[in-house]
Amino acid sequence: MTRLVRTRAELAAVRARLAAELGPDATVGLVPTMGALHAGHQALFDAARAGCDAVVASIFVNPMQFSQAADLERYPRRLEADLALCERHGVQVVWAPEITEVYPDGPVRVWVTAGELADQLEGPNRPGHFDGVLTVVTKLFAAVRPDLAYFGEKDYQQLILIQQMVRDLGPAVQVVAVPTVREPDGLALSSRNVLLSPSERADARILSAALAAGRDAGGPASAVLAAACQVLGTAEGVDVEYLELRDPELGPAPVTGPARLLVAARVGSVRLIDNVAVELGR
Incomplete structure (x- = not known):
């Protein structure tokens, strides 16, 4: 009890x-x-x-x-x-x-x-x-x-x-x-999600989709960021504040090896953040 x-x-x-x-x-x-x-x-x-x-x-x-x-x-x-x-x-x-x-x-x-x-x-x-x-x-x-x-x-x-x-x-x-827990469509669970309207909730899916695209791109940092940016470029109703690639301790991104891809954006009046582990290659 x-x-x-x-x-x-x-x-x-x-x-x-x-x-x-x-x-x-x-x-x-x-x-x-x-x-x-x-x-x-x-x-x-x-x-x-x-x-x-x-x-x-x-x-x-x-x-x-x-x-x-x-x-x-x-x-x-x-x-x-x-x-x-x-x-x-x-x-x-x-x-x-x-x-x-x-x-x-x-x-x-x-x-x-x-x-x-x-x-x-x-x-x-x-x-x-x-x-x-x-x-x-x-x-x-x-x-x-x-x-x-x-x-x-x-x-x-x-x-x-x-x-x-x-x-x-x-x-x-x-x-x-x-590890981060996600909705079936990929959106990271957050107490702020309840503040999203149904249309904003649909728009917010673009954040996890962009991170997944960057993670799956492989290759150097430029390829990871380009893949994520390409997905974010299709976003409607999403105001991206930053998309950054860092090392796992949040220092500068390495040339190769483990890294972290992070994003923050406003969807309507709600500010959301998300991130994903990335493996950089050549």
Whole structure:
């Protein structure tokens, strides 16, 4: 049975109970979320269940990640449905704190800065976003004390920055990447998808189609980008912000070998991101 806890004190008590029940060598997995859970989150829960003795999910809409108050207010919140999904996927504990539990003194005066990578790709469109992500993830790690933490590859820049933070700052947690979950037509699952109209939903399919074309093109970076651009050139109702090819750590693209192809676009008023692994050849 999934237990809902609201405060840090409740979380600490439940965490201690888990340790007592499961033994000192038991592993605890954390799946941080902002709620509005979907099949992508289910994949994270299932991966955590497969790799850990107990799973904790956090549900917290982090204000530090939003530069616009309107975006924060319209983010979907449906705790009852989220709890039911957690129950079905074997999550033992859901921590859903109020803002005052996470930021007891109001806006933070000390936070984690994400470095140069935060100014690239998503950075110009979302100033301060990754500082907010890394700060709240640090707080979640401190409160839950997980052995492993699970993040989706759909938010690839976020994943890489969290991995870098763990390497640089040294919290005792292993970050596990979980592949992107897609709709049957290829669209990456996202909580933002519910904001698309039916026609916008149809238009949005072009993003995953372009990435697939780039991935399947093979050859050098120029061929990969050309194939993806050709598909995007047929898009209607889609305003592409960037299409970039990087190395797996989001540095400059290599000449050959593993790489990552990333895209961001607005479909109507909804901004979507996606990415795919690519193998570059000559």
